Amino acid sequence: MNKxxxxxxxxxxxxxxxxxxxxxPIPDELTLAAEFNCSRMTMKRALDILVAEGLMLRKxxxxxxxxxxxxxxxxxxxxxxxxxxxxxxxxxxxxxxKIVSFEVQFPSDEVARHxxxxxxxxxxxxxRLRYVDDEPYVIxxxxxxxxxxxxxxxxxxxxxxxNYIHQSLELKIGGAHRKIRADKSNILDQQYLDxxxxxxxxxxxxxGFLNNxxxxxxxxxxxxxxxxxxTTVSISK
Amino acid sequence: MNKxxxxxxxxxxxxxxxxxxxxxPIPDELTLAAEFNCSRMTMKRALDILVAEGLMLRKxxxxxxxxxxxxxxxxxxxxxxxxxxxxxxxxxxxxxxKIVSFEVQFPSDEVARHxxxxxxxxxxxxxRLRYVDDEPYVIxxxxxxxxxxxxxxxxxxxxxxxNYIHQSLELKIGGAHRKIRADKSNILDQQYLDxxxxxxxxxxxxxGFLNNxxxxxxxxxxxxxxxxxxTTVSISK
DNA sequence: TAGTGGTCTAGACCACCGA
DNA sequence: CGGTGGTCTAGACCACTAG
Numbered sequence: 001m002n003k004x005x006x007x008x009x010x011x012x013x014x015x016x017x018x019x020x021x022x023x024x025p026i027p028d029e030l031t032l033a034a035e036f037n038c039s040r041m042t043m044k045r046a047l048d049i050l051v052a053e054g055l056m057l058r059k060x061x062x063x064x065x066x067x068x069x070x071x072x073x074x075x076x077x078x079x080x081x082x083x084x085x086x087x088x089x090x091x092x093x094x095x096x097x098k099i100v101s102f103e104v105q106f107p108s109d110e111v112a113r114h115x116x117x118x119x120x121x122x123x124x125x126x127x128r129l130r131y132v133d134d135e136p137y138v139i140x141x142x143x144x145x146x147x148x149x150x151x152x153x154x155x156x157x158x159x160x161x162x163n164y165i166h167q168s169l170e171l172k173i174g175g176a177h178r179k180i181r182a183d184k185s186n187i188l189d190q191q192y193l194d195x196x197x198x199x200x201x202x203x204x205x206x207x208g209f210l211n212n213x214x215x216x217x218x219x220x221x222x223x224x225x226x227x228x229x230x231t232t233v234s235i236s237k
Numbered sequence: 238m239n240k241x242x243x244x245x246x247x248x249x250x251x252x253x254x255x256x257x258x259x260x261x262p263i264p265d266e267l268t269l270a271a272e273f274n275c276s277r278m279t280m281k282r283a284l285d286i287l288v289a290e291g292l293m294l295r296k297x298x299x300x301x302x303x304x305x306x307x308x309x310x311x312x313x314x315x316x317x318x319x320x321x322x323x324x325x326x327x328x329x330x331x332x333x334x335k336i337v338s339f340e341v342q343f344p345s346d347e348v349a350r351h352x353x354x355x356x357x358x359x360x361x362x363x364x365r366l367r368y369v370d371d372e373p374y375v376i377x378x379x380x381x382x383x384x385x386x387x388x389x390x391x392x393x394x395x396x397x398x399x400n401y402i403h404q405s406l407e408l409k410i411g412g413a414h415r416k417i418r419a420d421k422s423n424i425l426d427q428q429y430l431d432x433x434x435x436x437x438x439x440x441x442x443x444x445g446f447l448n449n450x451x452x453x454x455x456x457x458x459x460x461x462x463x464x465x466x467x468t469t470v471s472i473s474k
Numbered sequence: 475t476a477g478t479g480g481t482c483t484a485g486a487c488c489a490c491c492g493a
Numbered sequence: 494c495g496g497t498g499g500t501c502t503a504g505a506c507c508a509c510t511a512g
Contacts, residue, residue, distance in 0.1 A: 004500080004501085022450070023451075028477075028478060029479065038501080038502085040503085041501070041503090045500090057448050057450050058478090059448055060478065060508065061510035062510050064478090064479080068450050068452055174294045175291060177469075179467070181465070182419035182438060183437065184436070184437060198435060200462070212294065215304075229416050229418045230417040230467070231417075232415050232417070233413075239481065241482085276483045277483095277484085281498080297491075297497065299496090300491095301497090475511100475512090476510105479507105479509080480507075480509095481505100481506085485501105485502085488498105488499075492496090492497100
């Protein structure tokens with residue numbers, strides 16, 4: 001564990017246990033650095049993490065303050081900042097997949113553009129239905145270049161594509177760009193997610209890329225509106 | 238302009254103009270630091286920004302790579318990471334407000350909890366309908382402690398609460414915690430957003446806080462599903 | 475003006491990766 | 494092994510805020 005992470009963790013604990021009064025600034029950086037026996041830069045970096053998490057705020061010339069009412073994560077299904085795949089998001093729960101379709105085809109213009117490939121580069125086209133604890137949870141339409149993710153088969157699709165990429169192909173996920181929107185449910189949603197024609201869905205459009213910057217996945221995930229909440233924190237500059 | 242911001246901007250430009258080939262790592266940090274006449278730490282910090290924006294990725298022991306297919310921001314209405322209020326998000330467009338209701342009341346348990354106040358602390362309860370270029374855009378239900386934001390009146394509500402907080406009260410916004418979900422439209426949505434009974438809405442639940450960490454706003458914004466997309470970037474650790 | 479956080483430096487050592 | 498990014502230091506100077 002890095003020093004700055006350890007300090008950050010201790011400070012997070014102090015906030016949650018109300019070690020510091022919430023209406024006063026916490027001690028200044030030099031004092032804290034002395035207490036934790038580190039340089040001021042390292043102390044600052046530890047606090048940077050808590051600021052990014054929305055737990056504290058700094059005011060130059062004044063001090064560092066505790067944020068008093070973060071939105072609590074009381075909902076069950078929350079995606080925050082992970083791009084590890086569903087299987088690794090709902091740990092401790094049973095995740096199943098049903099394969100609705102699995103084909104290889106040439107990409108449309110849109111798919112080719114988002115994957116940065118040519119129109120004659122074959123892609124997998126996959127539609128999977130994912131269950132969490134035997135309840136339909138999300139239906140995903142995924143495109144991936146065949147050359148980048150070789151050897152994909154039904155066995156992998158029943159388990160976790162992300163784990164296959166990590167463990168079998170020994171590739172690493174770099175991150176993802178996402179767009180989130182509400183939409184009306186279509187016939188497919190209603191059929192597979194077991195929702196009413198009047199139920200909306202939450203759609204997440206995503207480009208996932210490897211840690212060398214190459215996009216490997218373009219997908220649309222449509223979630224039951226009553227089972228998915230997306231959370232974010234934003235901090236003013 | 239800080240040095241690291243200036244360097245970051247130049248590097249962003251180089252990426253967009255394809256100054257560096259997309260399939261090779263960019264020069265290493267020491268080389269770049271020498272070119273920009275700065276320390277390696279500063280160079281690293283400049284690149285940190287681009288990594289956070291999802292434009293590049295680092296691989297320890299290997300190099301720094303350009304991400305090849307970020308989701309383009311071709312949609313009109315995008316909220317990314319700002320908490321500046323609607324008026325400042327859609328610059329260049331006409332923003333109007335209609336006040337649906339404006340009251341002072343004691344908060345519910347939920348509102349009190351999210352604002353970190355007691356049940357006998359009065360709050361404003363505001364419902365506003367916001368128009369962009371004369372089209373109904375979002376209906377907002379907002380709670381704010383009266384003591385924190387004194388002097389709120391209809392004139393302010395017709396313009397921008399955020400600007401009032403900044404300019405008249407001379408307070409500064411620290412940031413916000415948000416939850417995003419899809420929901421069925423209710424009677425109020427249909428009436429004010431001019432949407433059909435079968436149209437869904439995208440709801441954003443938000444706790445906004447000042448730069449001393451004190452929450453000043455708890456709100457629910459319900460957007461027309463066809464006019465609002467939420468974008469995020471996430472980078473693996 | 476005193477005290478805070480923000481930036482920047484020059485250099486050290488470490489951890490990881492590929493050949 | 495050599496080269497990369499990751500961490501950490503000790504100190505300097507700057508910018509902002511409050512009283």
